Amino acid sequence: MEGLKVSDANLVVYILPSKANRIPQALRGELSSLLFKFNEEFDGVVLVYDILAQSKNGKILPGLTPYFGVNVRAKLLLFSPKPDMLLEGKVMKLRKESIHVIVLGFSYATIAEEDIRGEFRYKIKHGEEVFGSTSHKRHVIKVGSMIRFLTKSFDEEILHISGSLIPANTGSIGWLDKHMRESSEVDRTNKKNREREAHGSRLINEATISLDNEYPPKKSKRSKMVE
Missing domain, CATH: 2.40.50.140 (Nucleic acid-binding proteins)
Incomplete structure (x- = not known):
């Protein structure tokens, strides 16, 4: 089916400090929140994700709630149907x-x-x-x-x-699918028939040429007298 694509993504996932000791679970939770929603950045609906790698050190973001960002490399399966697909x-x-x-x-x-x-x-x-x-x-x-x-x-x-x-x-x-298989089988049969016919015609032509060379046409008596 068309409309499905795999994309490699480099993401920064923001996590609360309270989850610093559970980073893998926190990453999965954040990425799971993207599932079955259209994402403009990826131009598609995220169906599945697979975390390939993550940074060991996070960058703390200052503010009222000091999130820290973790760099993540992930593979995403996206559903992105376009007209005529x-x-x-x-x-x-x-x-x-x-x-x-x-x-x-x-x-x-x-x-x-x-x-x-x-x-x-x-x-x-x-x-x-x-x-x-x-x-x-x-x-x-x-x-x-x-x-x-x-x-x-x-x-x-x-x-x-x-x-x-x-x-x-x-x-x-x-x-x-069944109609396509039947059509393919018919096409293959027709192709084989055409090949057999072509092969047969070639053999007939070769046999005719061979006979012509082996038994050249005899000259008529009149032709001999003219000579």
Whole structure:
């Protein structure tokens, strides 16, 4: 899935003096406060952090509350969806006018009716609401389906995504992956057939040339008289 990136970060974490004897725990507590929030400095939502190194000495900051800063080097996993990126999520609710999806377990996405391509038709099948493809009967989107969709926009404040199912490479992941494998197999088969045909044509041409060289055309009697 697109929208995920790993970033190396050099941070200064400010800790209260009362926690000076518990620095590792204090660092984890401060970094954990960044999780699942959009961070402008990193241009993304922090999903996971891993502390790689920390300074042994902290710099005391003067003030009413004398914090001290600890330099930390960490690796961050960020979620930073941009327009036209392909995202994946689980369908949580489905209505005629919209499809509601959860991405990575925390970010919600909505795909409005006008952003669902025409081949999908809303219907109730066996008492269950679904969007079924009119082009491929087995391509169905329902509650619980994992889908791939295009990002239109991302609201950084409430972590909400506006998505689209207009492109042909979006829809149910299960069907898309299976269709892609089948298409690849067909392409490979067609390629092998073309190679066999080309090889056969080459053998025929080589055999024809060989026969021509071994049995050159005889001259007619008239040609011999002219000579």
